[in-house]
Every structure is written in structure tokens, then in C-alpha cells.
Amino acid sequence: MAAKCNIFLIGPMGAGKSTIGRQLAQLLNMDFFDSDQEIERRTGADISWVFDLEGEKGFREREKKIINELTKKQGIVLATGGGTIKLKETRNRLSARGVVVYLKTTIKKQMIRTQHDKKRPLLQIEKFTLKTLEDLANERNPLYEEIADITIHNEDQTAKIIANQILILLKKVNFN
Template sequence: MSSTRRENLFLIGFMGAGKTTVGKVLAEKLGWCFMDLDQVIEQRSEKRISEIFAEQGERFFRDMESQVLSEVSTNAHTVVATGGGVIGREKNRHLMRNTGIVVFLDVPWKQLLERIEEGQGRPLAEGEDAMQRLTSLFEQRLPLYRMADLVIDCSGQSPQDLAEGIVSRLNETKLFLN
């Protein structure tokens, strides 16, 4: 087993799952660093994710996302909020599993849709066929999300409650090697 195993937490889930919000609370609770993969990409490219999608396309964005994930995964004691599609590439799933604990924030579909409608800057949630595209993406990704080390039911819980629940589950399952 690698010495870097289990030294990070990767939060995965569909857009609107609350990965960034919960991640910040969780990092503070653990005394760890927090990184939002999308924010790192935006800072590096000096463009919003929606601009990257519009100007260079999804494949370019996914390549950049994989590169940034690879760099971030070399950190230790970092909570990483990933983008909703990061699990689409096998190499990303493998990398997260080998360098940390993967936590799926499982939010009911209806609640996700409400959050997505309230938000902005989600390129895959825009356009005439957005609902059909989102439903299809969610159905495709759900089995991949469920392969996480921990699946957290997010129904009706605050970010603080979720962070506490994640820490409890990590301690119960002894996933940390510290």
C-alpha cells in the first residue's frame, strides 16, 4: 500500500450536491486544507468553467480537470470538492481511490434539480434540452458515484450535520490510516 493512501478526502456527487459547501465545513472540522477543483481550474485558466466549455469544449475542460486532480492528489490532509463529472474518467476514479477516501454526497434528484435551477454557471444545465441532458447524465453517473468508499445520504441535513456525519463514519469504518 502506498504511503499516500487515505491522506485526502474527495467529495463527489452531481452538480448541486453541496460538495464545496460541505467540503469547507469538513476541512475546518478536520483542521485540513480545502480545495475546490473547479475554482483551481478557473484561477489557472483565468476563465469561468462556462467560458472554457463554450470556447474550448467539454473534452478540453475534462483534460484540464484530470491534470489538476492529478496535481491536487499529491497533497496530504486536503478535502477536495470535485466537479460532478470527474468520475467519468476511469483514471480519475483510480487516482482518487489511491490517494484518498472518496465520499459520495447522495442528494435526492428532486432536490438537486431545485439547486441547479437556483444556481448559475453550469454549462451542462443550459440550453433547450437541459432537463433531458441532466437526467441522462445523472443516470449515467449514479453507478459510478455509488462506488465511493462512503455514500452519505444528504436528505434534510445541514452542511454542519453532514460534516459531522462524515467524520463519524470515517472513524467508525477506520478508513483513516493516521
């Protein structure tokens, strides 16, 4: 694989993409971006509001534009939203413009990490259950795996430990 100078973190909600991304960016002295935070900053509204007003399709269009713009930068760490990989065009951009790190976690850990989170639109549905996360995993996990250059399991380790593990793995894929 050719050397790449961006790192894109993908994975389900609650996998630790933002927390680990900040740690990784700090360790590498790189700029950090979070695609969801960028959407909120640019719209002046939280993700839930965008979802409510525009639906998931409208949100994914906004997300696609932000991802396209951010992935053109050089030397960044980008934490993506859990559903970012749903659009093939976005998957292709992530794959072509940086090293893609899939933070894999269990549904049980997702439940623990997200149970009190009021900002995640897909968790706000009235009948949210464990099955909701299972359905999302069945739909999305193959897409994460499809574009991942590195897969790392994030279970019970700190963000700093995971970030250091990623650094070791990045050296194996000739990351510059």
C-alpha cells in the same frame, strides 16, 4: 482498507460538495480545495467559458491534470466537479489517494439547488430539463458508487450535520 489522509467529495451537481467540503476541512483543520475553482483560478475564466471554448473533452483534460496534482497533496479535503468521475484514470487516482465520499442526492433536490445557477455549463443548454439530470444520474451514479468508500445521503440536513456524519463514518474506515 489502509488509512488515508485525504478526503475527496464526489457526487452530482447540487449535492453540496463544496459547502460540505469547507465545513469538513474546518472541522478537521485541513486545507480545502474545489477542483472547479482551481480550474477557474488557473485559466482566469469561468467553467462555462472553458466549456464553450474547449468543449467538454478539453475541460475534462484540464480537470484530469488538476485532480492529478491536487490528489498528490496530503491532508486535504477536495470537492470535485460532478463529472470528474467520467475518466477512469481520474477515478483511479481519487480511489488510490484518499477516502472517497459520495454525496448522494435526489434529482428533485438537484433541481431545487441548481435552478438559478448560471455557472454550470451542463445546465446552460437550451433544452435543459429534468430528463437532462436523469440522464446524467444514469450515466454517473454507477461511477460514483464504484469508487466510494463512504456514501451519505444529503437531503434536508445542514452542511454542518452532514460534515459531522462524515466524521463519524471516517472513523469506521480508519481515517487518520
